[in-house]
Amino acid sequence: MTNSTQPGILKGEAMMRTQPAAAAPKRAPFDEALARKMRRRGQKSRYSWLVPTLYIIFLMLPIYWLVNMSFKTNQEILGSFTLFPSNPTLRNYMVIFTDYSWYSGYINSIIYVVMNTVISVAVALPAAYAFSRYRFLGDKHLFFWLLTNRMAPPAVFALPFLQLYSAFGLVDTHIAVALAHCLFNVPLAVWILEGFMSGVPKEIDETAYIDGYSFPRFFVKIFMPLISSGIGVAAFFCFMFSWVELLIARTLTTTAAKPIASTMTRTVSASGLDWGVLAAAGVLTIIPGALVIYFVRNYIAKGFALGRV
Amino acid sequence: MEKTWNNKAWFLVLPVLLLVGFSAVIPLMTVVNYSVQDTFGNNVFFWSGLTWFEQVLHSRRFHEALLRNLAFSFTILAIQIPLGIFIALNMPRKGIGVPICLVLMALPLLIPWNVVGTIWQVFGRVDIGLLGRTLAAMGINYNYATDPVAAWVTVIVMDVWHWTSLVVLLCYAGLVSIPDAYYQAAKIDGASRWSVFRYIQLPKMHRVLLIAVLLRFMDSFMIYTEPFVVTGGGPGSTTTFLSIDLVKMAIGQFDLGPAAAMSIIYFLIILLLSWVFYTVMTNYDSGR
Amino acid sequence: MAKIDLSHIKHSYLPYPSRDEDFALKEVDHSWEDGGAYALLGPSGCGKTTLLNIISGLLNPSHGSILFDGHDVTHLSTQERNIAQVFQFPVIYDTMTVYDNLAFPLRNRGVPEADVDRSVRTILEMIDLSDWAKRKARRLTADQKQKISLGRGLVRSDVNAILFDEPLTVIDPHMKWLLRSQLKQLHRQFGYTMVYVTHDQTEALTFADTVVVMYEGEIVQIGKPDELFERPSHTFVGYFIGSPGMNVMPIELDGANARIGSATVALPGGANVGAGKTIELGVRPEYVRIGREGLPVAIRKVEDIGRHKIVRAELEGVELAAIVGENEDIPADPRIRFEPKGINLYADSWRVELGA
Numbered sequence: 001m002t003n004s005t006q007p008g009i010l011k012g013e014a015m016m017r018t019q020p021a022a023a024a025p026k027r028a029p030f031d032e033a034l035a036r037k038m039r040r041r042g043q044k045s046r047y048s049w050l051v052p053t054l055y056i057i058f059l060m061l062p063i064y065w066l067v068n069m070s071f072k073t074n075q076e077i078l079g080s081f082t083l084f085p086s087n088p089t090l091r092n093y094m095v096i097f098t099d100y101s102w103y104s105g106y107i108n109s110i111i112y113v114v115m116n117t118v119i120s121v122a123v124a125l126p127a128a129y130a131f132s133r134y135r136f137l138g139d140k141h142l143f144f145w146l147l148t149n150r151m152a153p154p155a156v157f158a159l160p161f162l163q164l165y166s167a168f169g170l171v172d173t174h175i176a177v178a179l180a181h182c183l184f185n186v187p188l189a190v191w192i193l194e195g196f197m198s199g200v201p202k203e204i205d206e207t208a209y210i211d212g213y214s215f216p217r218f219f220v221k222i223f224m225p226l227i228s229s230g231i232g233v234a235a236f237f238c239f240m241f242s243w244v245e246l247l248i249a250r251t252l253t254t255t256a257a258k259p260i261a262s263t264m265t266r267t268v269s270a271s272g273l274d275w276g277v278l279a280a281a282g283v284l285t286i287i288p289g290a291l292v293i294y295f296v297r298n299y300i301a302k303g304f305a306l307g308r309v
Numbered sequence: 310m311e312k313t314w315n316n317k318a319w320f321l322v323l324p325v326l327l328l329v330g331f332s333a334v335i336p337l338m339t340v341v342n343y344s345v346q347d348t349f350g351n352n353v354f355f356w357s358g359l360t361w362f363e364q365v366l367h368s369r370r371f372h373e374a375l376l377r378n379l380a381f382s383f384t385i386l387a388i389q390i391p392l393g394i395f396i397a398l399n400m401p402r403k404g405i406g407v408p409i410c411l412v413l414m415a416l417p418l419l420i421p422w423n424v425v426g427t428i429w430q431v432f433g434r435v436d437i438g439l440l441g442r443t444l445a446a447m448g449i450n451y452n453y454a455t456d457p458v459a460a461w462v463t464v465i466v467m468d469v470w471h472w473t474s475l476v477v478l479l480c481y482a483g484l485v486s487i488p489d490a491y492y493q494a495a496k497i498d499g500a501s502r503w504s505v506f507r508y509i510q511l512p513k514m515h516r517v518l519l520i521a522v523l524l525r526f527m528d529s530f531m532i533y534t535e536p537f538v539v540t541g542g543g544p545g546s547t548t549t550f551l552s553i554d555l556v557k558m559a560i561g562q563f564d565l566g567p568a569a570a571m572s573i574i575y576f577l578i579i580l581l582l583s584w585v586f587y588t589v590m591t592n593y594d595s596g597r
Numbered sequence: 598m599a600k601i602d603l604s605h606i607k608h609s610y611l612p613y614p615s616r617d618e619d620f621a622l623k624e625v626d627h628s629w630e631d632g633g634a635y636a637l638l639g640p641s642g643c644g645k646t647t648l649l650n651i652i653s654g655l656l657n658p659s660h661g662s663i664l665f666d667g668h669d670v671t672h673l674s675t676q677e678r679n680i681a682q683v684f685q686f687p688v689i690y691d692t693m694t695v696y697d698n699l700a701f702p703l704r705n706r707g708v709p710e711a712d713v714d715r716s717v718r719t720i721l722e723m724i725d726l727s728d729w730a731k732r733k734a735r736r737l738t739a740d741q742k743q744k745i746s747l748g749r750g751l752v753r754s755d756v757n758a759i760l761f762d763e764p765l766t767v768i769d770p771h772m773k774w775l776l777r778s779q780l781k782q783l784h785r786q787f788g789y790t791m792v793y794v795t796h797d798q799t800e801a802l803t804f805a806d807t808v809v810v811m812y813e814g815e816i817v818q819i820g821k822p823d824e825l826f827e828r829p830s831h832t833f834v835g836y837f838i839g840s841p842g843m844n845v846m847p848i849e850l851d852g853a854n855a856r857i858g859s860a861t862v863a864l865p866g867g868a869n870v871g872a873g874k875t876i877e878l879g880v881r882p883e884y885v886r887i888g889r890e891g892l893p894v895a896i897r898k899v900e901d902i903g904r905h906k907i908v909r910a911e912l913e914g915v916e917l918a919a920i921v922g923e924n925e926d927i928p929a930d931p932r933i934r935f936e937p938k939g940i941n942l943y944a945d946s947w948r949v950e951l952g953a
Contacts, residue, residue: 051399130321153531155552156572160336289419
């Protein structure tokens with residue numbers, strides 16, 4: 001086990017012929033230091049759970065504070081400093097659920113997010129298939145150009161979007177926001193789906209064509225089920241980025257399609273800081289995201305790697 | 310995978326092309342159009358050449374915003390990437406802990422960005438926020454609305470809070486894709502934890518780390534909503550990043566020409582830096 | 598190298614195993630001799646990899662203990678046990694060169710660079726990769742990668758045992774043969790204790806001095822290749838080893854005679870098996886003679902596989918295979934008989950010794 005005997009029996013041809021294993025130097029004197037080192041390496045770290053735990057506490061504290069506040073009255077929020085609501089109240093939530101201008105924001109957000117998700121995934125599917133299976137004139141440039149749109153700062157596009165959609169009379173409609181969000185969601189969806197599709201062997205396509213499937217039928221009946229987790233992941237990302245984006249959504253809407261997130265900021269400045277309602281509205285915007293995560297929890301790790309691990 | 314040459318594939322790409330073309334090319338042309346024209350109002354425009362570009366490129370305001378944004382991006386990359394790797398390495402690999410960790414960690418990613426801002430705005434306030442109150446009680450002078458250092462720290466901690474999970478999840482995905490046999494072989498070879506990380510885990514995380522760095526760089530370089538909600542770009546203009554500055558210019562002051570020119574420069578910088586990142590990291594990969 | 602004792606080892610992947618079926622590995626109590634070449638043979642899921650991982654310390658057995666040269670190592674980690682293992686899929690460190698891959702286990706143990714260099718060069722010679730030393734390991738072919746995995750085990754001259762977990766799975770057929778003979782040569786030269794897990798009987802029989810056949814978490818026979826062939830101690834061994842496998846016929850025992858339906862076969866000896874057991878007769882196709890004497894059979898099919906022919910016949914409703922020479926004729930009215938030395942008797946699947 002020690003250094004001195006290391007080359008021992010392995011000394012090339014001559015040694016191989018003359019020296020049987022039994023004659024090889026016996027095990028070296030027991031090396032304490034090395035044994036200890038190896039023992040240490042064999043032990044599992046006992047404190048590794050601490051790291052994710054501390055991190056999660058760090059993540060949850062601000063959210064906890066928001067939830068905490070949403071159950072307090074404004075007097076309690078401003079007057080005293082308490083870790084738990086001393087008089088838990090649902091008033092803040094009641095305000096939101098009974099006021100149309102509040103809860104319509106949720107409906108608007110959900111409408112355009114769903115529209116965007118459906119459109120993005122629907123157009124990205126055939127394109128991703130093309131990129132994953134064929135080479136064609138300008139394919140690489142096209143793919144790169146698509147991705148550059150993901151790099152476009154929303155701030156750059158906010159104003160031109162407003163003018164463009166004004167020209168088409170689309171301002172303050174759900175479809176306008178849904179289409180605008182396609183700018184960054186479609187490239188992302190193409191990228192994710194291309195990753196998943198490249199993992200499906202091409203032989204499957206060929207077999208299907210030999211079996212007499214037409215392209216659309218093959219695509220819907222055979223191919224889409226194979227990449228269903230990829231479609232789920234792409235949809236998840238489209239949902240996520242459309243749900244969290246505010247700059248463009250706010251610019252393109254005034255009242256009829258105004259997203260909840262935007263309702264929130266405006267009410268803050270207008271109604272003299274109703275902290276309780278603000279907190280409740282914030283909590284409510286977290287819930288759809290939490291639900292979506294819960295449903296995709298088993299694909300989440302692979303999904304975030306965009307199918308390209 | 311061997312791909313066949315087939316120009317008919319263009320038909321499959323057509324819907325994407327039309328949709329993104331409509332949403333990207335027309336607005337971009339508008340921007341280009343504005344960037345080379347000037348107006349005296351009433352929608353009367355005339356050719357102004359590259360004056361706006363020169364003006365923006367020589368303006369101190371733009372230089373400062375650009376530097377601030379670069380400093381911000383590199384700071385959060387320097388924190389989030391190592392931290393994300395470290396947390397991912399210590400995540401449980403099986404059992405009930407896995408879905409709990411994943412769901413809780415992903416939560417900040419799904420919160421609307423202005424709500425993220427609101428959460429931290431509230432959390433950090435000295436009068437009603439847990440963090441602000443605690444720091445004040447400890448005798449630390451902390452007020453993100455008046456103190457530039459506090460404002461910066463708040464914005465950075467907020468971004469770490471918001472986005473580190475993305476890095477964690479990406480790295481975790483890379484880690485779980487490593488077959489058990491690699492860890493077993495490493496045990497048999499007597500490898501130290503560092504060697505396991507250096508020679509097994511890091512190479513396997515390489516691809517996802519590339520994605521993480523690119524995404525985090527691009528998004529942090531475009532950051533707008535969260536700092537805007539918390540600090541409004543202040544105090545003064547100490548947290549005015551490029552996007553905040555741009556929106557101020559375009560919508561606040563309606564200086565369309567300079568704003569458009571700045572947009573184009575801004576976009577080109579992101580493209581250039583992303584390309585540099587990508588090339589450096591892929592070259593490094595193939596060179597090793 | 599070391600002698601390895603497996604003392605009453607049992608393993609279950611369940612937290613609270615109660616029934617026999619809960620155990621992936623039923624009781625194993627056996628010794629591997631120092632310097633022996635052993636093969637663990639069995640179908641997928643028979644527990645052979647479990648047993649291997651218990652030896653290497655990747656798994657802790659739920660019961661029993663394991664000793665290297667008389668020292669209890671049950672609770673030692675893999676690192677401390679000082680063994681080498683070659684996995685089913687080649688495990689190499691992608692980013693290192695071939696040389697660094699081989700040096701890795703030594704450097705981890707703090708061996709001085711000069712000794713590392715000497716050992717690595719020797720191993721590079723042995724596994725025939727000297728010209729590749731400075732190449733990145735990931736650019737190699739599967740068999741070269743597998744040789745590196747093996748080399749990383751060989752480079753430590755003091756390992757207690759080298760374990761192989763179906764190491765040739767991803768290797769091309771012609772390379773398989775080459776690698777296997779190189780392994781065998783290494784064993785002869787250096788006398789490593791080697792344990793080789795496989796589901797391929799050819800690999801097992803050509804590699805090992807002693808073959809351990811496993812079936813459903815149990816060791817059903819340990820023996821030299823010819824013992825497994827001549828006297829399979831369990832019908833499974835009969836089926837699993839040989840091509841085609843042993844003919845197993847349900848019979849009724851009548852003293853020293855076996856009745857298959859209405860036919861009677863005289864056994865070389867009598868046996869006392871007790872009542873209520875399923876009695877079977879096992880005869881390898883190599884010991885079934887087709888000619889003009891014996892029991893009448895119907896021929897179903899003749900497969901000519903080159904060196905000899907496999908005859909598929911039916912005796913009293915029981916399918917039988919027989920091997921006949923390439924040039925032997927099969928009579929129009931075929932009859933079969935069993936060579937006495939090839940007759941084995943089984944009670945509830947386990948072999949019963951026939952008395953004189």
